[in-house]
Amino acid sequence: MAPNDSAQTTEEAKDLAVGRRKAARYVVPLAVAGVAAATIGLVPALAASGDPDLPDITAQELIEKIAASDTQQLSGTVKITTDLGLPSLEGLAGLDGGSFAPGGGEGEGSAASPDAKLMQLASGTHTLRIAADGPDRQKVSLLDDSAEYSLIHNGDEVWGYDSATNEVYHGKDDGRHERSGKDQELPEDLPKELPTTPKEFAQEALKAADGTTSVTVGGTAQVAGRDAYKLVIKPEQEGSTVGAITVAVDAENGTPLKFTLSPSSGGKAVLDAGFTKVDFAEPAASTFDFTPPKGAKVTEADELERQKEHTTPEEFAGPEDFGGLDVIGEGWTSIARIEGAGDGDFGGAEDGAKGGDVPPEAQQFMDSLGDKVTGKFGSGTVFSTRLVNALMTDDGTVYVGAVTKDALVKAANEAK
Structure with a gap:
């Protein structure tokens, strides 16, 4: 060449x-x-x-x-360490049964729901045990000191099991590996494609x-x-x-x-x-077998969706409530500009649409990330991590990307 x-x-x-x-x-x-x-x-x-x-x-x-x-079959252990420079998340532990939990309230949702459990990978060091046998059978287990969480895909069955709570999540996969919205029984927000290897x-x-x-x-x-x-x-x-x-x-x-x-x-x-151990031999078929343990609480995917529908506040702003999303720039410096994504107030306002609805622990966490900035666009707050930063202007427009604070401010200035 x-x-x-x-x-x-x-x-x-x-x-x-x-x-x-x-x-x-x-x-x-x-x-x-x-x-x-x-x-x-x-x-x-x-x-x-x-x-x-x-x-x-x-x-x-x-x-x-x-x-x-052409590797389709493997098993092994993966160690994942994530350091976004965030403050400790321990202060948010008390929210597990509250508004941040699946289902939105105490006694609702499921501790075995994948969309909540696998988000633990967003911080700290974790050990995963994984196995794969082609596109129809995969297993990922998140290991803890005294407990284990497993997410198993076997044919058209998807199981999540949390040994700490003895709770089980169960859903169906129709065989299409690309998400197609309501055509699948699994919830649309389930992170089936969350990178773990x-x-x-x-x-x-x-x-x-x-x-x-x-x-x-x-x-x-x-x-x-x-x-x-x-x-x-x-x-x-x-x-x-x-x-x-x-x-x-x-x-x-x-x-x-x-x-x-x-x-x-x-x-x-x-x-x-990275892998600490890896084997490219075909995993035993029994690796992907799962039967709910005796006495386990089993939550079906569609039941969890109904719980979310009944517990999510009507005023919650979903994507359809935003004024629009534009992408500024290209490549590694692309910035998403979202109008109407926030009210620009995290200061504990008393009216229901503002900071008054934010739990004190979450309010403290958000405040610790904020950095006030000004420019031609007016003023706002930059919420920073070591990778992704977001600027929320006081008029509620959000600029977010894997870019520096200066790049966000420049994008906001040029948008005016």
Whole structure:
């Protein structure tokens, strides 16, 4: 491959994408690699010397290796560490049975509901035990010191089980892995596609490679006892909070083994997810079997939806109540502008539409994130994490993206 033959690289990627499409949920879609290779101007950087000593490979070839991976069966242990720079969430523990819980009130909802349980991955360090056998059978278990939560997909059955409370969630999957709204019995907000493996994280990262990105090979590594190449993805735009993404790719079969997202501000990773143990043999069929334990409380998906409908305040603002959503910019510095998403008041107002409805613990948490800013747009508050920042103006317009505070203020000024 010629060092800078981008046309040849593009055509090869297109041919690859046309010839080898796969439908399995646990295989990185070739369309992702095709778009990435065709648009990010890949430089065939050779793998630097390192341990282990592997044959040289270009970034283009490594992306093709990921795309060509036919891994559909595996099991192993994944360690995920997330550090968004948020204050401790312990003060919100008392809200578990309140308005932030599934169902919206004490005694309602289910502790085994996936949309609530898997959100724990948004902070701290967690250990997952995973297993996959093609597109129809997967299992993810979130391990705790004295308890375990498991989410199991087996054919058309979806089960969630929380051993700490002995509660069970049950839903149906009609076999379509792409969400289609009311055509499925499962709730629309159920995070079926929430990334939990390095491959899924890598897939999302490659979707963002759109001509604003540098992709190179950054050496080699050993992950879970396997030799791997390191694919390094870096935004080339100023203003992004993403510094670099590193994906460790199995040298033998092309499966991503580790995903690390480092912030542009420096310091430890915002997200680090990688296998500590991995086995590519077919998991035992019994891995995906589940029967509710004796005495367990079982909540059906449609029952949970009815509970939410009856407990959600009528005045709650859903997307249909917003004035509209616009996307400003492109690539890594894209900013979503949402009109009417908030009232701009988190100060504990007494009227029902403002801060008075926010529990004190949540109010304190929100206040700890806020940073007052002003500009041509007027004034507002920036809520910051190490990755995603949001500016809420006093007139209720929200600007949000994986960009710096200055980028949000600039976008708000230019929108006026």
